[in-house]
Amino acid sequence: MATPLPIQDQAPTVPPPAPERTGADESLLPDDLLHRLIAVGEVDLLVGIPTLNHAGTVGQVVRAVQIGFVKYFPRERTALINLDGGSTDGTPEQVRAASIDDFRPLLSAQPLRTLHRITTPYPGSPGRDGALRTLLAAADLVRAKACAVVSGDLENITPEWIDALLRPVYKESFDLIAPLYQRHKFDGLLISNLIYPMVRAIYGHRIREPLGPEFGLSGRFARALLSKERDARTLSAHGIDLTITAAAATGGYRIGQSFLGPKVHASRRDEPSLPEALRKTVGALFEQVERDAAFWPGRQGSAPLPLFGFEYAMRLEPIRINKRRMLETFRTGVRELSSLFETILSQNTRQAILQRAGMDDKAFRYPDDLWVKTVYEFAAAFHRGVLHRPHLIQALTPLYLGRACSFVLENADAGSEEVGKRIEALCLEYERQKPGLIERWNIKQ
Amino acid sequence: MSEAVMKGLAETMETFTRMVAAFVPKLLVMIIIILVGWVITIFLRALARRILLLVRFDHLSEGAGFTSLLRRANLPPPSEVVSRLIFWLVWIGFILLGVSALGFPVLEAQIARFFAYLPQLFIGLLLFVIGLVVANFASRAVLLSLVNANVPSARLLSVLTRLFVILLAAAMALEQMAVATGVVVTAFSIAFGAVMLALAIAFGLGGRDLARRILEEQFTGEPVEKEDEISPL
Numbered sequence: 186m187a188t189p190l191p192i193q194d195q196a197p198t199v200p201p202p203a204p205e206r207t208g209a210d211e212s213l214l215p216d217d218l219l220h221r222l223i224a225v226g227e228v229d230l231l232v233g234i235p236t237l238n239h240a241g242t243v244g245q246v247v248r249a250v251q252i253g254f255v256k257y258f259p260r261e262r263t264a265l266i267n268l269d270g271g272s273t274d275g276t277p278e279q280v281r282a283a284s285i286d287d288f289r290p291l292l293s294a295q296p297l298r299t300l301h302r303i304t305t306p307y308p309g310s311p312g313r314d315g316a317l318r319t320l321l322a323a324a325d326l327v328r329a330k331a332c333a334v335v336s337g338d339l340e341n342i343t344p345e346w347i348d349a350l351l352r353p354v355y356k357e358s359f360d361l362i363a364p365l366y367q368r369h370k371f372d373g374l375l376i377s378n379l380i381y382p383m384v385r386a387i388y389g390h391r392i393r394e395p396l397g398p399e400f401g402l403s404g405r406f407a408r409a410l411l412s413k414e415r416d417a418r419t420l421s422a423h424g425i426d427l428t429i430t431a432a433a434a435t436g437g438y439r440i441g442q443s444f445l446g447p448k449v450h451a452s453r454r455d456e457p458s459l460p461e462a463l464r465k466t467v468g469a470l471f472e473q474v475e476r477d478a479a480f481w482p483g484r485q486g487s488a489p490l491p492l493f494g495f496e497y498a499m500r501l502e503p504i505r506i507n508k509r510r511m512l513e514t515f516r517t518g519v520r521e522l523s524s525l526f527e528t529i530l531s532q533n534t535r536q537a538i539l540q541r542a543g544m545d546d547k548a549f550r551y552p553d554d555l556w557v558k559t560v561y562e563f564a565a566a567f568h569r570g571v572l573h574r575p576h577l578i579q580a581l582t583p584l585y586l587g588r589a590c591s592f593v594l595e596n597a598d599a600g601s602e603e604v605g606k607r608i609e610a611l612c613l614e615y616e617r618q619k620p621g622l623i624e625r626w627n628i629k630q
Numbered sequence: 631m632s633e634a635v636m637k638g639l640a641e642t643m644e645t646f647t648r649m650v651a652a653f654v655p656k657l658l659v660m661i662i663i664i665l666v667g668w669v670i671t672i673f674l675r676a677l678a679r680r681i682l683l684l685v686r687f688d689h690l691s692e693g694a695g696f697t698s699l700l701r702r703a704n705l706p707p708p709s710e711v712v713s714r715l716i717f718w719l720v721w722i723g724f725i726l727l728g729v730s731a732l733g734f735p736v737l738e739a740q741i742a743r744f745f746a747y748l749p750q751l752f753i754g755l756l757l758f759v760i761g762l763v764v765a766n767f768a769s770r771a772v773l774l775s776l777v778n779a780n781v782p783s784a785r786l787l788s789v790l791t792r793l794f795v796i797l798l799a800a801a802m803a804l805e806q807m808a809v810a811t812g813v814v815v816t817a818f819s820i821a822f823g824a825v826m827l828a829l830a831i832a833f834g835l836g837g838r839d840l841a842r843r844i845l846e847e848q849f850t851g852e853p854v855e856k857e858d859e860i861s862p863l
Contacts, residue, residue, distance in 0.1 A: 460778045514780040521777045521785050525770070570689050573767065579774040 191299045192251065194281055213322035213411075218305045222326050225301045229261040230254070230351055231329035235316035236337030237270035240279045243337040247283035250335065251300055253347025255285070261355075264301035264327065267337070268319055270311030276337065280304040313398070314425045321411045324404060331355040333362075333401040340449040349443035349494040350401035360438035362401035363392050363430065365492065366448035370596060370604040371504050374589045375462065377608050379560055380470060384427075386615035387474055388434035389484040393442060396466060397426035406438050424469025431473050435480045444494035460582045468578045471567040478568075482623045486616060498601070511590040512549060516542045518583020525580050529566040534558050538584065551584075551591035553614045559584055561618060565625035653732075660728035667724020675717040682709035691763075719752070754807035761799015765792045787829070794825045 214222070232250050236243050247265065254263040267280040281304060309315040317334065324332045331354035335342060353359040376396065384395040402410075410432055433440050457465065474481065519526075519542040526535050537555050544550070563581050567574060596604050682688070691697045691708040705711060726741045769792035776784035801818035805811050 460775075510780065514778065517780055517782070517784065518777050521773060525774075573770075576770055576774055579778060582774075582778045 192285070192302055193299045194302050194304075213308075213318055214326065215305070215308055218303070218319070218323070219326070221303050221305070222323055225264050225303070225327060227262065227328045228264045228301070229330050230258055230263045230355065231320075231324050231327060231332040232263075232265050232347065232351075233316070233320035233323075233332065233334045234265065234267045234280075234337045235270070235313055235320075235334070236267055236272060236276045236280075237311050238272045238274045238276060239337035240272065240274040240276045242340055243267070243276050244279045244283045246335060246337055246339050246342050247280050247302070248285050248288070249339075249342045249344050250347055251283070251285045251302075252288055253344035253351075254300055255295075256344050257348040257352065258355075259295065260297050262298050264303065264329075266320060266323055267302075267304040268307045268316040269304060270316065271306060277304040317425055317429075318411075318414060321407050321414070324402075324407045325411055328404065329407070330404045331401060332404070332407060333399070334397070335399050336450060338450050339399075341447060343446070345494075346399065346445050349445060350399065353441050353443065353491075353493045354401045354403045357441075358403070358439065359401075359441045359491075360403040360406040361429070361433040361440045362493070363440065363442045363490075364394050364397065364399045364448075365442045365444045365494070365496075366394060367444075367446055367498060368448065369504055370599070370601055371506060371593055374592060375466065375585065378556065378588055378592060378611065379585070380427075380466060382557075382608070382612040382615040383470060383474075383560060383564075384430065385487045385612050386619050387477070387481045387484075388431060389481075389487045390434050390440055391487050391489050391612075392430055392434075392440065395427055395430040396424070397429070399445065400426070400429070401443070402429075403438075406433065406436075409436060409438075424466060424473065427466075427469050427473055431477055435477050441491045441493055444492065444496045446497070447499065459586075460579050463582055463585065464575055464578045467581065468567075468574065471564050471574075471578075474564060475568050478626070482626075485619070487612070506593050508590050508593055509546070511586040511593075512546060515583050515587030515590065518580075518586075522580055522583070525572065525576075528571045529577065529580065530559065530562050534562055538587075541587070547594075549587075549591060549594065551588045553611050554618070556588045557611070557614045557618045558621070559588075560615075561622040562625060564622060565628070568626055569628070656732050659731045663728035663731060664725055667721055667728070671717050671721040671724065674720055675713045678716045679709055679713040682712060687712070719748075723748075750807055754803040757806055758799050758803035761795060761803065765795035765799065768792070768795055790825055790828055794822070797821050797825070 232254075234243065234246055234250070239246075247267070250265050254261075254265075267277065269277055269280075280302070305319075307315045307319040309318075320332065320334065323329075331351050333347065333350040333354075335346065335350075350362050350364075353362050376394065380395055381393055385391050410429065413432060432438075519538055523535075523539075526538070530538070534555065538559070541549065541551055541555070559581075563577065566572065567577055571577070572580070592607075596607060599607070687709045688697060688707050697708055700706070700708060700711060706714075723745075726744060730738050730741045769788045772791045773784055773788035776787055781787070797818060801814050804814040
C-alpha cells in the first residue's frame, strides 16, 4: 500500500511562542492565521483560493492546485490558502477533505516537501478585496516568491493552470501573469467592447482579461501592492482585480499572459444584473483611470505581451441572444434619456446616436468610432462629475446594449478569427481617439 | 393771552427739540447698525462663497441635479444662490435690529415676532430646497432603472415620482412655516391619493403580462421559458 502524499493541514493549535518579527504587515492577518503561517515557515509558491459558498466546486479546485504543485513543482516549498468569506454550505470542510491520493498513479513526480494547506476566514466583510488583502499579507509573511489566485467556483480548472500562472513568475521573473481564456465569440462583450480596449489604450498594455479573476503575482509585486494598500487603501475600492492590473502597468512591472482554456464558473448563474455589472466594472475602470491620470495621457499606442501556455481551441456551447430586446432597450434609452445625454455627450455624438436609434432592425449598426466616442465622453463626464456617478454609469447601459446588439449582428456569421480581427480594429480606434479623451478630460467645469 | 400762546409754543418747541435731540442719536445708531451690518454681511457673503467653493458645493450640487434645476430656472450657480441668501437674511436681520434701535414699541413687537418666525421660515425654505434636490435625484433614479428594465412608461413614472416628492416637500415646508396648515394637509392628502392611484394604474397596466406569466407559472407548474441573456463579463 502506497504511503499517502505529504499533505499537511495547518489546523489551529496551541499558539506557538511569540513570533519572530518579519517586517510583514501582520496587522492584516488574524492571530490564528498568523500562527498557522508561522508554523508553515517560508514557502516558494503560494496559491490563494477565495471562496464564498463554493462547496460544490472547491474540492476539485483544491485537488487541481495540489496536483499542479506535485506535478510541476515537486521540489518547491508550497502552500495553499483557502480564504473563506463565511460560507454556510461547508466549503472549508470540503477544502480539508479534498485528497489527491487517488491520483497518485497518474503523477510521475513525488513531492519532496510537505504540501501545506490552510483554510481560514478573512477579516472584514465578504468580498474579493478582503480575501486578496489577506493573501498579500500572507504572501509577504511567508516570503513567497510567486503566488497565484484561482476562484473557488471554477468548474474546469486543471493542474496545468497552476503551472501556467506560476511558472512565468517563478522561473521567468514576470511580476503579473494575467489569464487568457477561450471564449465564445459573444461571451464577455463588455470586456471585448469596452474594458479590454480602453485598458489597452489607457495603459499601453494588451491585457486581454484585465479583470482576472485568476492571475499570478511575483513576491516583490505582492509586497509593493501591500505597501500601496497600507499607504492609500487602494485595494478596498471596487474592482480590485483591475486595480492590480493597473498597478502593474503604471509601476513598470513585467506583465505576461497565460492561456488557461475556457472559463467556466459555477456561480455564473448568480452574476449581477447588467446595470450592476456595468456599475462594478465600468465604474471601477473610470475611477481607476481617474486615479492614474498622471500616468496615462503621456502614453501612446500599446505593446503586445508575452504569451505562455498551450493555446488550443475547443467547440463552445452556442449562445442564444435576444437581439430584439436589446435593440428595444437601446431605443427606449435614447428616447427617454435625451435630457441626461445632453449633460454627458457632445451634440455630434447625440445626433449620431439618435440617427442610429431610428434605423431598421436589420440595418442597425453602432459603429466603432461612434462607440469609442460615446465611451470616452462618458469617461470624461464621469471625471467632471456632471452627474451622480452611479446614475451616469446606469445611463450608459442602453447604449451598451445597442453596441452589443450591433456587434452580434455584424458578427453573426463570422468565425473566431474574424471576430478577433474586428476587436483588434476596435482597439486601434480606442487608441486613435485617445487624444480626444485627453482633450475632453482637461475641459474645466 | 399772547403770553400764554408764546409760552405754549416755546414749550412745544422745547419738547420737539428734546424729542429730536433724543431721536437723532437713535437714528444715527440705526444708520450705523445698518452700515456696519452691510459691511459684515458683505464679508460673510464672501466667506460663505469661498467656503462653498472650497468644499466643491457646485460640484456636489451638480451630481445631485440641483445645478441643472437652477440653470433651468435661469438662476446663478448654487454657491452664489446660497451666499446671496445668507447676505439677505443677515442684512435684513441688521436692518430690523437698526429699526428696533429707534425704540418704537409697535415696531419692536413686530420685529420681535419677525425674529421669532425667522427660524421657521429658514427651516421651511431649507426643507423645500432639499425636497427639490431629492425629487430630482429620485425621479432620475426611477427613470434610469425603468429604462434599463425596458419599461415603456418610464418617463411617466419618473415624472410622477418627482411630483410626489415635490408635493411632500412643499407640504412639509408650508406646514413648518405655519401657512394655512389645515388646507395644506388636506390638499396634500388629496394629491397623494391621486398620485398613488395613478401609480397603481400605471403598474397594473404595465405589469399585466408579467403578473399573468408569474401566475401561470405558479398554478400550472410549467416553467415559462426564459430568454438567454448575454453575460457581459
